[in-house]
Amino acid sequence: MSEENKIVDVPMDKVLEMAPRAFAAGGKVSARFTLGFLGADGKLLKTIDCHATDIKEVKDGEGL
Amino acid sequence: MAKVYSNAGKIAACDGWCDIFDGGSGDASGDFVLMTSADAILATLPFSSTAFAASAVVGGAVKASANAITNSATPTAGAIAKGAWRDRSNAAHFTFGIAVSGSDMDIADVNIPGGTTAVTCSGLVVTFTMS
Numbered sequence: 277m278s279e280e281n282k283i284v285d286v287p288m289d290k291v292l293e294m295a296p297r298a299f300a301a302g303g304k305v306s307a308r309f310t311l312g313f314l315g316a317d318g319k320l321l322k323t324i325d326c327h328a329t330d331i332k333e334v335k336d337g338e339g340l
Numbered sequence: 341m342a343k344v345y346s347n348a349g350k351i352a353a354c355d356g357w358c359d360i361f362d363g364g365s366g367d368a369s370g371d372f373v374l375m376t377s378a379d380a381i382l383a384t385l386p387f388s389s390t391a392f393a394a395s396a397v398v399g400g401a402v403k404a405s406a407n408a409i410t411n412s413a414t415p416t417a418g419a420i421a422k423g424a425w426r427d428r429s430n431a432a433h434f435t436f437g438i439a440v441s442g443s444d445m446d447i448a449d450v451n452i453p454g455g456t457t458a459v460t461c462s463g464l465v466v467t468f469t470m471s
Contacts, residue, residue, distance in 0.1 A: 303353050305434075306467045307445075311374075312460035313453060314411070321456060324447050326438075 345470045350402040351395050354468035358392035358404050364429030371430075372409065372461060374438075374452070375422040382452055383415035383459040387425075395468065406464035417454040 308327030315321045361370035372385045388407035395404035421439065424432040437443035438450060452459065 303350075303357070303468060303470045305354070305357065306469075307434075307436075307464065308467075309406075309464035310462050312462065313456045314458040314460065315453075315455050316457060318457070321453055322449070324449055326445055326447050 343470075347397050347402065350468055350470055351397070353470070354395040354402045354404055354466070355392075357468070358395065358466065360433045361387055361391040361425055361427050362389065364427035364431060367428045367430065370425065370427045372464075373424050373426060374415075374420045374459065375424065376418055377421035379422070380416070380418075382418050382420060383412040385412045385459060385461050386410040391425075392466070402468040404466050404468070406461075406466075409461045409464060412459040415452050415456055415459050417452050417456060420450045420452060 306327075308325075310323055310325050312323045313321040364370070368386070369389045370387045370391050372387065373381050374383045374385075375381050387409055390407055392404045392406050395402050397403075421437065423436050423438055423445065425434040426432045436445050438445045438447060440446060440448065440450060
């Protein structure tokens with residue numbers, strides 16, 4: 277199983293309620309993204325990589 | 341016999357789910373909100389009016405990338421405990437816990453620091469699987 281495929285599962289009640297029938301047959305989604313926090317003058321305070329269930333790296337930016 | 345789902349079927353299902361966030365009415369687009377444990381919204385990041393591009397098979401998995409996500413307005417400093425993706429009516433269709441450990445999504449630092457003027461979200465990709 278790839279890293280992406282073990283991430284955040286959509287609750288099946290939501291799937292059954294909202295998604296097409298094909299999705300309700302057992303579909304799951306996972307997500308990954310990067311959050312950034314901007315400070316004064318738009319300088320980057322930090323970024324956080326968000327994916328899987330692992331602790332991900334925080335990178336300090338120039339705004340700190 | 342093991343169940344087999346075609347890529348075309350998985351793509352259709354993934355696209356259907358991603359389209360949920362374009363639905364509803366009121367706001368110009370769906371959004372991604374970061375919340376406290378008490379559901380107070382710390383930051384709101386609007387999706388594009390079409391939240392996700394069409395999905396495709398990438399490396400054997402069905403993936404959909406979000407179109408550009410607008411930076412939040414000035415967020416509230418605090419500890420993020422939940423995330424939610426909402427449609428244009430602000431109905432949440434995907435919610436998940438966020439914590440340093442033991443949650444749906446574990447990240448190294450959950451705090452929006454004081455002095456933050458905006459939150460950005462980039463590289464958002466969903467991966468769809470069927471079992």
